[in-house]
Amino acid sequence: MKPFTFRSLFPGLILAAVACATAPSARAAEELVVYCNVQEEWCRPMVTAFEKATGIKVSMTRKSSGETYAQIKAEAANPRGDIWWGGTGDPHLQAAEEGLTEPYKSPRLADLHPWAVRQAEASKYRTVGVYAGALGFSFNTAELAKRKLPEPKCWADLIKPEFKGEIQVANPNSSGTSYTLLATLVQMMGEDRAFDYLKALHRNINQYTKSGAAPARAAATGESIIGITFLHDAVTHAVAGAPLKVVAPCEGTGYEVGSMSIIKGAKNLANAKKWYDWALTVEAQDIATVAHSYQNPSNKKAVLPPQAPKLADVKLIDYNFAKYGASAERSRLLGKWDKDIGALPK
Template sequence: MTLNLKKTLLAAAVALAATSVNAATELTVYTALEADQLKSYTKGFETANPDVKIRWVRDSTGIITARLLAEKENPQADAILGVAATSLLVLKDHQMLQPYKPKGVEALSEQFVDKDATPSWVGMDAWVASICYNRIEAEKHGLPLPTSWKDLTKPVYQGHVVMPNPNSSGTGYLDVTSWLQTFGEEQGWAFMDDLHQNIDRYTHSGSKPCKMAASGETPIGISFAYRGAKLISQGAPVDLAFPSEGLGWDMEAAAIVKGTKNLDAAQKLMDWAVTRDANTLYNDNFAVVAMPGVAKPVENYPADIADRMIDNDFEWAALNRERILKEWQRRYDGKSEAKN
């Protein structure tokens, strides 16, 4: 083979590779996943689907949900991955999701799949409420480790509790709806009235209260187990408390946005989301995942965390979302942080 021919073939190969990269479909995916989860999920999906590249648009659950609703007549997203199932039920009610039955979805637990014959969404994993307790700061203020939600209404905790705003945070919304289901609506609002007296502020991120506890900005942050477990592994002086009345939870879920021009690529994302490989990645962060038999114990989670999760009525939480958020805002929004 002559030198010129070798150069010609090499140039052609480089051009072909460049063409293949340029030909990859860019899939715009809205997500509320934690930023430190996106790298492994991107790698997992794109390795299995090299012809598709994900462009993530990330924000808190409430903000992503509001954005999708605002874009209803002119959708900007192709798909959704890692947004609360309660939010996807709202979008489904607005006929904004494209039904699709992913290949292999039968392997998932029934509770993680939309009940329609052709599901509009599929679940990924469950994220669970918890209390992040900074033992150093708590000792300074004489604050015992709370063992129940109602403990947090005791006068000793006044000004020492931070929690997420449910209008912007999915974690905040699962807290509020779980309390209303656990205590009943009348007693649930009464509990939140008492809790409000002890709240220092409401944040617009579900993970922020735990991060604040880890850094010593607050002794107690109502957050979720994933963030607390990660911070403990990084050496933060935090303990996780799992209140005795039961733990609110929601599931991260995936769906296709109706009207996407990249339907084939969006279907590939859904097919990947229900695979064993994807569920194994979910288990790196969460102790409860959609595919039975995959989950292994997660560091700093209690082994029986699934047994502590309440019997959550997602349909009720979705149906009553607007009413609950409006009532919460009327009562408590005065302590919310300013939005960036």
């Protein structure tokens, strides 16, 4: 038997030290932190499918797009997230302009609709379109009939006195949906008239929610008669059996290009790029149908559910994504909303 010496332990200690030193990086290679901005019912199957396809373990947080933008900005010195998936494109464009996201040209760009590629080009490839959806509202047909109220068909109808306290919409500071509404009205009416309209609408609002999709849920349950959201958010509840009628406003409306970005300084950059490329595939985008989400997918070969509102059937304005996604303009409009609308008494 060999005599025991400390020297005889050295090889084992060295191997243990090497293992300890390399273990965290090995684990990091199989991890990904996703900030998801669509509904939980879509976020979860996306994560599950990606983990199954790649073996990469995903930690996912679901918030609204405005909240996620604020979080990424607050964490800029020490990023905690890797990929920002979904949510309206305006905050993605603002983050791109502010250098909060990484440029990346996916080899999947050629598979996408032109509107999705234009989003990438406008951001110098710091974001890309993953889906699109038109803005509008929905109303609870049962509640409307019970109160013998006329069906609203236009933006102008929503400021009528008979709808006082019966409408729900999100706060544009936390919700990309509601910021799209703000920017849409400014582009359609001019800024002064748009804010006059918002002041009149304020009288009919019972609650400014944090989430952009929440007003559709409120209309579906009868908590409110009308909810202003993207059309696809209302369709989800109508398909599930809620007494909702979905309306694309008669005057025309804006739309979103739901986007995806890699967060600047991502600790799992290689895995973030894997998610980015995978999320643009037909297989990944078809998960929306399974999750009962009715946006228009950006991959040209992905399935568009028959219930989904088709962009070609909606009177869309020529929404200026570059201008209203710019940091200065977005901050200015939100500041004006806080001062002129958010500060009004209820």
